[in-house]
Amino acid sequence: MTFSDLGLRAELLRAVEAQGYTTPTPIQHQAIPAVLKGGDLLASAQTGTGKTAGFTLPMLQRLADGPRPAARQIRALVLTPTRELAAQVGESVADYGRHLTLKSHVIFGGVGQQPQVDAIRKGLDVLVATPGRLLDLQQQKHVDLSKVEILVLDEADRMLDMGFIHDIKKILRVLPEKRQNLLFSATFSNEIQALANKLLDDPAMIEVARRNTTAELVDQAIYRVDREKKRDLLAHLITRHDWQQVLVFTRTKHGANRLAEQLSKQDIPSMAIHGNKSQSARTKALAAFKTGDLQVLVATDIAARGLDIEELPHVVNFELPNVAEDYVHRIGRTGRAGSEGKAVSLVCVDEHGLLKGIERLIKRDLEKRIEPGFEPDPDAKPEPIENGRGKRGGGGGRNGQGQRRQGQASGQRRGGDEARAPRRQRGGRGGSRQA
Known part of the structure; x- marks a missing residue:
């Protein structure tokens, strides 16, 4: 055909x-x-x-x-x-x-x-x-x-x-x-x-x-780790395996900024994209990532939606999403159109409920790994999870999904800056193209 x-x-x-x-x-x-x-x-x-x-x-x-x-x-x-x-x-x-x-x-x-x-x-x-x-x-x-x-x-x-x-x-x-x-x-x-x-x-x-199935060509793995060791584990995995073009998901805009800054200080070129970034900054970061000039792009779910990067080899869930379906969307960025890809999730004790919800959704148990030197504390106690809007929740409830659904049934726009700007705003460009 x-x-x-x-x-x-x-x-x-x-x-x-x-x-x-x-x-x-x-x-x-x-x-x-x-x-x-x-x-x-x-x-x-x-x-x-x-x-x-x-x-x-x-x-x-x-x-x-x-x-x-x-x-x-x-x-x-x-x-x-x-x-x-x-x-x-x-x-x-x-x-x-x-x-x-x-x-x-x-x-x-x-x-x-x-x-x-x-x-x-x-x-x-x-x-x-x-x-x-x-x-x-x-x-x-x-x-x-x-x-x-x-x-x-x-x-x-x-x-x-x-x-x-x-x-x-x-x-x-x-x-x-x-x-x-x-x-x-x-x-x-x-x-x-x-x-x-x-x-x-x-x-x-x-x-x-x-x-709600995940791409068959995506190698999915879970690394169990304490929450305060996640950043060091991520830097370790990127450096040890020489990962290039790594798309990393965080739960919040502030978390994306902080992680990108910390990775850059460890000589891993990184930038963040999210709704609070200007469109020019987002476009610049995405362009550098696509060409390979930027090794790591740290993104929130909304900012990453629709990213089209051919043969993206690695997606990392630095934090699991509050909604299980978002896991499918996230790892769908790799393993595209016949190319193989790897999806790695760094999971701490706070996120065990979210992980169970994801596994129920995709109807499979994900491989669990522990990286030597980053063994999790078996006595660590879970803490509430920030859900991305400055509230707490996520770990318990209906597969960790209850928090995000609140406020949306009445039409509250999550991440409204993605589509609507104040009418009095001026500047910027929008190019017509012959099609």
Whole structure:
């Protein structure tokens, strides 16, 4: 099976070939023909399976094949939960559509809105956006969504988890009733099923990976260690095994900053990315990490969502996530598209409950290791876990998940700085690209 067997236009095939791809992944093999038929789609696939191309390629083809309006208008809308994912999708739209005459743009919060407004005013075919900034501009009458033909909700599970459901509902109300809807999610949770039932009309359903499974090519291991020895153990493992390109997850922004500073002092080049970092700082750190100039990137869950790094060899959970599903998302950054990867978790006595919840979710026991010289104290007592919002919790309760769910049922946005910036903010850049 090749991309040419999927019925794609010659212009798109040229762009795919230029990206170095020859064989479609399972999600692309199934999603591309389904989208080309024009019906709704509900698709679940782990990160790193090629799902972005799975909707971008057929979306561009449908726009190119369809009747062109007299004036350029937004015909396709792609919603993503974070800035990084929006930028990644925007690059894919531009790269795959380089031989077409369609025009695209990406908008998100954290930068000034005026360049985005200017780009929209000139006319677009494809708009990639985070919900908060899109809603801001729409309410200010800068965005007309009345002609949207295709709506894509990417990483829909994360958008719900971050509290974007109310923004999404407001956006849906201003879209034309007749349109094609494509919903992509890493998992088919009950919340996703409920959203799909309201949004989709007799959708095709694709589930590439079993629900809440972890990538088969990821070597997963647990290192038991005392909490105060975690940093030294991490530095030891990186140095001893000469790990390069290590993505490290922490639970809090402050923890990410502190760990990056401490590793750098031990001659391990490290930088942190999280919602309090400026967009330029995040972009700079990610670029250095992708090129290999930066050995370690320390990130919070929201900042790392949507990171697309080819053949990332190592992911480290410096702290286990409070929500078991986030473990699946985290380690999905490695072992992508046929490449092998390693996922290491440093687990102290505080996190034993979280670990049990993760193992129940993925339906397997993870290998436990103890590194000589870093043996944990068998008499250590567990302490409450900071959940990332300045509160305590996580170790007990419902698989350690209860704390994070609080406040979100009412639509409280977790990490709202990912998508929405104050309207009075100015500066920044937002580049239009021919797609």
